[in-house]
Amino acid sequence: MAGHILIIDDERSIRSTLSEILGFEGYKTTEAIDGQDAIKKIEEGTYDCILCDIKMPKADGIEVLEKAKTLAPDTPFIVISGHGNIDTAVEAVKKGAFDYISKPPDLNRLLITIRNAMEKKTLVAETRTLKKRISKGYEIIGEAPALKGILDMIDKVAPTDARVLITGGNGSGKELVARRIHDHSHRNRSPLVELNCAAIPSELIESELFGHEKGSFTSAIKQRIGKFEQADGGTLFLDEIGDMSLSAQAKVLRALQEGKIARVGGDKEISVNVRVLAATNKDLKKEIEAGRFREDLYHRLSVILIHVPSLNDRIEDIQTLSLHFLKQICSEYGMIEKTIDEAAIRKLQGHHWTGNIRELRNVIERLIILSDKTITEKEVDMYIFPK
Known part of the structure; x- marks a missing residue:
């Protein structure tokens, strides 16, 4: 079966014709005789698409649309309108209808519109599933007291725009903390843009951060948008910030102070609205003493300090983490x-x-x-800690 479609129209002949056409195409159909009947059927059933007339007794198409968006927000809603109701149909699209079709409906356009609407619904569902899978891949797992303290701190900090400096050893989960802060913030509909400062050569770090104009240096064959602009409205996560060059540090400081950046080779100032989270495995106070990190930038970044404990400080979580990885990796394979x-x-x-x-x-x-x-102690000795 291609899908289940609810047909809403107070004219019996139109309902019958649409049901016959769609049935021939393999769709299952249900009919509603007016707006009130439609709302009841939407409350009681599940549909892959809704076709709805505009002008009906008891509740018009706009009222049905508004109710459908509450009861079944992911179900595509297609308006069928008479020529005198085009303005109303356009209003319906603005309120969330997928499209509108004029009466008498053109068969080809009707079928294409239904197919496109249902494909969009499928894509939305797949995207939601993928996002859930991705978010599960970035869960913070464990019950250790030190970890609970971090989660409490994240819950307090995330809703604000405060800059956060995350410290901890390699592999301890600093990126997970940054992602959780972003996901629980009001910026979570905008992107989280990441830059590993240690992975970018010092001569290219400024171009990565701020972008560049065409011709600003030998290999700049076209304009490039930097990470600050990409993260506009969202969050920029600067990982391993202790490895950033002093020149780039000065420009990051200016961007934080003024909310403006300039691309390499450009004079135009560009306003950016970015929350910056930073992470490092280095002791930045020692880096400041050695002259490798700017003290003023440190104070700008560390409005909130979060230190992620090492796994050796949360031994009680090894069993929980091991079981989590067993399930996750076996599923991946x-x-x-x-x-x-x-x-x-x-x-x-x-x-x-x-x-x-x-x-x-x-x-x-x-x-x-x-x-x-079953993984045993013998196999741990054999494959992980051989003598």
Whole structure:
């Protein structure tokens, strides 16, 4: 079956004709004789698309649309209007209708519009599913007291525009903290743009941050929009900011102070509305003493300080994290989910984790690949900590 369509029209002949045409195309149809009947059917049933007349007794098409947007917001709503109701049909589109079709409906246009509307619904559903999968991939897992303190801090900080400096060892989860802050902020409908300062050569970092104009240097063959502009209205996450050059630090400081940037090779000032989150595994106070980091930038970035504990400081979370990674990685590989016994967990808890959670995930992935259905202490000794 191609889909279930609700047809709403007070003219029986139109309902019958549409039902016959759509039935021939493989659609299941349900008919509603007026606006009130339509609202009842939307409350009681689920539809892949709604076709609705504008002028009807008991409740007009606009009223039905407004109710449908509350009851079934993802269901595409197509307005069928007489020539005298075009302005009303346009108003309906502004209020969320997918499209409108004039009476008498052109068969080809009707079928194409229905197909496009249902394809859009499918894409919206797929996008939502993908976003859920992605967000699950960035969950902060654990019950350790130190972690709960961080989550409480995030809940307080996220709704504000305060800049946050996140510190902690490599692989401890600094990026997860930044993502959670963004996801729980009022900026979460706008992008979270990331830049790893350690991964960009010092001569290119300013172009990455602020963009450049065509011809501003040898390889600048076209204009480039930088990370600050890309994050306008959203959040910019500067990872490993302790590795940023002093020249770039000065420009970032100016951008934070004035809310304006200029592209490399350009004179025009561009206003940007960006919340900046920064992270580092370095001791920035020691970097300041050594003359490698600007003290004024440090104070600008560290309105709120969040330190992410190492995995060695939250040993009690190793079992929870291991089970989480088992489920996640087996799902990614399309495998039947494996288990891990208590002796293997104790072995993992006794290890000194220099690479933190990232190292633990790699270890679990290796054990999943090399072990049988149940991961035992023997396999941990064999594949992870050989003597």
